[in-house]
Amino acid sequence: PNAYGIIGLGRFGTALALELAKAKKRVVVLDIDEGKLGSVKDFITNAHIVTSISRDVLEESGISHCGTVIVCIGKDIESNILATMHVIECEIPRVISKAMNDDHQRVLEKIGAEVILPEVDSGVRLAKSLLTLRTLDFLELDDDISITEISLSEKFDKKTIGEINFRAKYRLNIIALTRDEKTRVQIGSETELLKLDEIVVIGKNDDISSFIKENS
Amino acid sequence: PNAYGIIGLGRFGTALALELAKAKKRVVVLDIDEGKLGSVKDFITNAHIVTSISRDVLEESGISHCGTVIVCIGKDIESNILATMHVIECEIPRVISKAMNDDHQRVLEKIGAEVILPEVDSGVRLAKSLLTLRTLDFLELDDDISITEISLSEKFDKKTIGEINFRAKYRLNIIALTRDEKTRVQIGSETELLKLDEIVVIGKNDDISSFIKENS
Ligand SMILES: Nc1ncnc2c1ncn2[C@@H]1O[C@H](COP(=O)(O)OP(=O)(O)OP(=O)(O)O)[C@@H](O)[C@H]1O
Ligand SMILES: Nc1ncnc2c1ncn2[C@@H]1O[C@H](COP(=O)(O)OP(=O)(O)OP(=O)(O)O)[C@@H](O)[C@H]1O
Structure with missing residues (x-):
């Protein structure tokens, strides 16, 4: 229930996962790349290598019992959309997904996810602070x-x-x-x-x- | 003096440039990709296509007269570092540069730039808000x-x-x-x-x- 699931450990996903682990929250992470899991294994025990995201993978890894899941897959937009859809079908209370551009954002919103555009948010924040x-x-x-x-x-x-x-x-x-x-x-x-x-x-x-x- | 220079129009650089233009600030943008300049040309008149960044290019485009310059080149770390160095040698009062990782950040800090890691900042901010x-x-x-x-x-x-x-x-x-x-x-x-x-x-x-x- 109050555990966090993170799919995809790029710069954004890794920073997110480590900050939640630092706050002593239960975190489950998935990635297709073994090296990425290695960079967080000292802080997050519940890390799983996967070949793709499916309903079975979400249940076996424990992601399906999380209260909030964040999909941080980047360049592979197709995997990002499919992973988001599978997570939403597990009836997770809160699903947030990273979008690469405006079209991608519209698809994610239509399937029911909250959307974040990390690079755009940071660009706008830097402008406002300047x-x-x-x-x-x-x-x-x-x-x-x-x-x-x-x-x-x-x-x-x-x-x-x-x-x-x-x-x-x-x-x-x-x-x-x-x-x-x-x-x-x-x-x-x-x-x-x-x-x-x-x-x-x-x-x-x-x-x-x-x-x-x-x-x- | 109070004009802003932006080198590299990825998602981060574009969001930054448009937000500054929206606030009626004078903005100069450079990119090697004509298509990227096309996406901002309705809002920013001072946009230049370049083949690489050199002292001459910074002077001809007007970047050398800006009060703040932000280097937003991403994947090409070598171009990012060289562009940052050329900008610092123009004695621009404030130079901010986007880093791809920790090693890149250390190099940029050693040559005298302020550093921003947009994806990490966004990941940490999302964790804190959760x-x-x-x-x-x-x-x-x-x-x-x-x-x-x-x-x-x-x-x-x-x-x-x-x-x-x-x-x-x-x-x-x-x-x-x-x-x-x-x-x-x-x-x-x-x-x-x-x-x-x-x-x-x-x-x-x-x-x-x-x-x-x-x-x-
Ligand atoms: N189908 C998938 N299932 C799980 N993880 C995946 C899948 N596809 C890609 N990933 C992982 O997602 C992570 C982020 O993807 P990618 O590096 O493409 O995004 P990015 O936008 O460059 O990330 P960032 O900007 O956060 O660094 C990578 O670690 C990658 O291994
Ligand atoms: N030497 C260079 N001089 C000027 N612009 C450059 C140079 N090299 C790359 N660029 C431009 O910088 C922009 C950003 O680079 P790139 O797309 O690699 O970064 P990115 O990290 O993916 O960006 P973002 O995350 O902001 O979308 C691109 O528009 C690219 O055309």
Whole structure:
């Protein structure tokens, strides 16, 4: 039920499988290439070499009992579609499949899978981070508002948020503070800032950009 | 200076270039394949076919005047490394290059480029979203705290944040509210919630997961 099945260990599938294993989840992986299984065998015990994906293979390997299955087969679009179909016929609660292009995506959606396009997602995310902010990690809420982490400069050292009058001056809300690898979310006007703190702020993209320019 | 240069229009490079063009930025793109340039020519006028990347090509195409250049060449690792080196020698302020694997990443870092591994990033992001939350979009601040968007259910309809005593009851801070495609960040205890609102919350991953289970 709450085990994860992964079919295809390319760069995307391998990163996905290892991250789930790191979080101590039960993971079952399948691939046609023995070498690929070798790269994860220290972290994932339940790994099976297969020649192709069929209903029998999904049952014998335990994939059919997983709560979520992700099909990560890439260049071989035919195998990707057939594997996705077999997984959906096992009545897995959540099926996600990697698409190579728009046409492939439409076929997968028609057979009932959620679709992910890893390269396109990464391209769009990099563009958004170049446009709004220097940091590569942010969350865009709508075209105009984002959340991002910013490292503070010297000028904020040992000053409280109230003293700086942060919200009025920069039109940003500080929603979290990371100091020495620990994040706290209880923030008030009496919270003191130190020069190496990382603050997480929410506000308009323009206000975030001008704060970063002025602060760095 | 604030123009963007993109070398290589695969799925990643194309998504990146189109998103930057959509934001009305000046974009220069290069590729060895005429067909790839055709797929972006309606949105990007400054597109050049090249046979290889050299100092002269970077100057003639205008890439050498860009503030940020992203090398998105994939399978041909040798061309990717040589192109990155030529770009760095043009003293471009920010150079980002796509790596195919860990060894490739180390070479690129040694020659002075920032490195991105799109497939690995997407794999890790998908794992994190499966682990913490059903939504595919969230920001992880440290191993324990995340920010995510959640759609509200009927039970919150026409109640204020103060009436629900949201922070005490769910141990989450509401930092933004999206209603009819518009996001607001000025949130207080008197803010009224409606049943189709999307709220953005910050808090511990466990508290987010239990809120999602209880709320859906
Ligand atoms: N029919 C199949 N059953 C199981 N695994 C398969 C099948 N066909 C291909 N694979 C495996 O799927 C993995 C990913 O496929 P491939 O390398 O073509 O994709 P990719 O798009 O290049 O991957 P990535 O971008 O994630 O590196 C490979 O490890 C391959 O061995
Ligand atoms: N020397 C070069 N100069 C310019 N462009 C190049 C060069 N070599 C390859 N390209 C182009 O780079 C693009 C991306 O390369 P390729 O398709 O190998 O990568 P990929 O990793 O499969 O891409 P993606 O995953 O983004 O789809 C292609 O459009 C290709 O034509």
